[in-house]
Amino acid sequence: MQLSKALRLKPGLAVAFVGAGGKTSAIRRLAEEIAGDQSNEIRSVLITTTARLGREQRDLAAHHIVDPSEDQIEELPVSLSQFRSVLVTGPDLEGKWIPPKSDVLEELHRIAAERGALLLIEADGARGRSLKAPEKHEPVIPDFIDLVVPMAGLDVMGQAIESDAVHRSELVAALLRARQKSKIGPAELAALLAAEDGGLKSVPGGAEVRVVLNKSAGAALEPGRQVAQMLLRNERIRSVVLASVLDDDPVIEAHARVTGVILAAGGSSRLGEPKQLIEWRDRPLIWHAVRAAEGLDQVIVVIGEQAGELRKALKKEWVELVENADWEAGQSSSVRAGIESISESTEAMVFLLADMPFVSSELVSALVQRYRQTLAPLVATWAGGRRANPVLFDRETFPDLLKLKGDQGGRAIFRRFEREFVEWDDTVLLDVDTPEDLERLRELE
Numbered sequence: 001m002q003l004s005k006a007l008r009l010k011p012g013l014a015v016a017f018v019g020a021g022g023k024t025s026a027i028r029r030l031a032e033e034i035a036g037d038q039s040n041e042i043r044s045v046l047i048t049t050t051a052r053l054g055r056e057q058r059d060l061a062a063h064h065i066v067d068p069s070e071d072q073i074e075e076l077p078v079s080l081s082q083f084r085s086v087l088v089t090g091p092d093l094e095g096k097w098i099p100p101k102s103d104v105l106e107e108l109h110r111i112a113a114e115r116g117a118l119l120l121i122e123a124d125g126a127r128g129r130s131l132k133a134p135e136k137h138e139p140v141i142p143d144f145i146d147l148v149v150p151m152a153g154l155d156v157m158g159q160a161i162e163s164d165a166v167h168r169s170e171l172v173a174a175l176l177r178a179r180q181k182s183k184i185g186p187a188e189l190a191a192l193l194a195a196e197d198g199g200l201k202s203v204p205g206g207a208e209v210r211v212v213l214n215k216s217a218g219a220a221l222e223p224g225r226q227v228a229q230m231l232l233r234n235e236r237i238r239s240v241v242l243a244s245v246l247d248d249d250p251v252i253e254a255h256a257r258v259t260g261v262i263l264a265a266g267g268s269s270r271l272g273e274p275k276q277l278i279e280w281r282d283r284p285l286i287w288h289a290v291r292a293a294e295g296l297d298q299v300i301v302v303i304g305e306q307a308g309e310l311r312k313a314l315k316k317e318w319v320e321l322v323e324n325a326d327w328e329a330g331q332s333s334s335v336r337a338g339i340e341s342i343s344e345s346t347e348a349m350v351f352l353l354a355d356m357p358f359v360s361s362e363l364v365s366a367l368v369q370r371y372r373q374t375l376a377p378l379v380a381t382w383a384g385g386r387r388a389n390p391v392l393f394d395r396e397t398f399p400d401l402l403k404l405k406g407d408q409g410g411r412a413i414f415r416r417f418e419r420e421f422v423e424w425d426d427t428v429l430l431d432v433d434t435p436e437d438l439e440r441l442r443e444l445e
Contacts, residue, residue: 001251002033004042005375006241007210011042011116013146014109016050016207018139019199020126020167021153022214024053026245027120028060031085034118035062044080044117047087048108050140051125052096061087068100073107077115099140109144121145126167130156130215131184133171133192134201141202150199151212152192154220154227156184186223190230200236209237216242216252228255232297235345253372256347258392260293260364261338262286262319263409264354265304265327274306275432276354277313280441284313285432288357292390295361296350296368300341302334330407339398349398351410352390355432357441359390366422367392377417384426387414 003026009015017023031045047061058064063083065072067090079086088108089097099105112119124139126132130153141148156165161173162180173180175198176188193199193211203209211231216224221242228240232255239256264276264286276286286301293299299319303310304327311321324337335351342349348371350364363381371379371392379392391410393401400413432438 001249001254001373001375002037003029003212003241003243003245003250004033004040006239006243006251006254007147007149007212009042009118009147011118012113014112014119014121014142014144015147015149016121016123016139016141016145017149017151018124018134018141018201019151019193020124020132021130021151021156022212022245023122023124023126023151024057024060026149026151026212026214026243027122029245029250030118030120031061035084042116042118043084044115045085045120046076046080046108046112046117047085047120047122048100048105049089049097049122050099050105050142051122051138052093052098053089053122055092055095055097058087058089058097061085063087064089066097067091068104073104073111076108076111080111080115080117105142106144109142129167130154130165131172131189131192132167133175133198135168135171139202141204141207143204145204145207147208147210148203149210149212150193151214152189152199153215154189154213154224155215156189157186157220157223159184186226186230190227193227194231194234194237200234203236211237211240212245213240213242214245217244217247221252225253225255228253232257235343238345239347254375255372257297257343257345258348258350258368258371259298259300259342259346260296260350260352261335261342262289262293262299262301262352262354263331263334263338264289264306264310265302265324265334265337266331274309275438276306277309278432278438280357285357286310286313286354287317289352289354289359290314290317290319292359292361292364293350293352295365298343298346300338302337302341304328304334330405331409332404332406335401335404335409339401346395348392348394350390350392353431356389356428356430358427358430363422363424363428364390366424370420370422374420376420378414378419380414380419380421381424381428382421383424383428387411387421388424388429
């Protein structure tokens with residue numbers, strides 16, 4: 001997966017990279033991705049710094065402008081059209097390119113926003129190390145930044161704080177309240193990146209935060225996953241990207257919050273009794289749906305006609321109950337109620353039905369894993385030679401889901417988005433809509 005996709009980059013965004021472990025390489029990778037992909041909606045990249053860049057880093061872009069004059073600033077849109085990537089710095093001072101003047105930085109932001117260019121800013125220095133804690137004056141993040149990307153290299157795992165992999169080890173030790181000889185593990189790395197004086201330092205209030213854990217391949221992948229799950233406990237962090245930014249296909253996985261929405265508001269008119277409450281294997285069907293969703297970050301159950309009984313059945317479950325007073329308007333009303341109730345930091349949802357007891361948490365986890373690997377707008381189950389439930393929907397699809405009417409469910413938007421599938425056995429196809437369905441289910445009890 002491309003890094004630009006994993007970070008959800010759009011034309012006109014201003015992005016600041018902070019921390020350590022490959023900031024410059026990540027910026028170079030983004031510039032190369034966009035320049036090499038004529039279909040990318042981002043047509044050009046403007047790169048600058050609020051720290052210092054090594055002289056050799058002038059190759060970050062196809063064109064380098066040093067300490068630009070007013071005329072060069074005016075001609076910058078032409079340069080972006082011609083070269084697609086442009087680096088703007090201040091002059092060379094003691095072997096480093098220093099930041100451009102503040103008024104130039106503001107102009108770069110204005111031009112990037114007007115032209116739909118991507119503005120990338122290296123806002124921190126780490127001397128090539130894999131981990132750092134910021135000094136008092138660091139990082140320098142402009143107020144206009146839309147996205148901050150804290151970075152670290154996973155090759156720091158297992159090393160002592162006081163090692164060649166860590167920049168300003170004394171600050172890292174102080175922030176973690178640990179000895180410098182202490183080893184760095186997933187918990188320590190996550191704590192540093194999520195700290196207000198660490199990875200989140202100076203992040204503007206309106207900016208999103210997406211962490212990149214670099215050097216994630218091979219044996220580092222599993223510890224990286226552990227760090228990702230710890231970081232996502234912090235609502236300020238929207239996603240965690242596991243990558244090796246030097247690779248042509250750099251992103252291994254993108255971790256984010258996924259909410260489960262269980263649709264349980266219907267009246268079961270064809271069955272003649274509330275199927276959500278039917279006992280199967282000594283538990284109501286709704287209980288089995290909750291079990292399937294239990295590994296997700298948030299679980300919402302949309303209830304309707306049987307609201308009172310469902311509240312009783314789920315009173316001991318760690319779920320959020322959302323009552324859909326308009327449930328008779330069809331499934332679309334429950335879909336809407338679910339979307340309107342999810343956490344603001346949710347990146348995707350899995351819709352589950354209350355009458356499919358063979359849908360397991362293993363299947364839901366498989367959908368989430370395919371999503372992490374692809375960030376596909378839709379990830380569906382494939383069983384019995386056809387598309388089946390449950391289905392995962394990326395936040396890109398939410399506006400379309402909110403437009404559904406009547407008894408339309410998520411399948412109504414399938415043709416509009418790219419899809420991925422997870423193959424599963426045919427048992428997941430069994431649902432309970434009629435007395436005959438219920439009889440078949442009883443036979444499998």
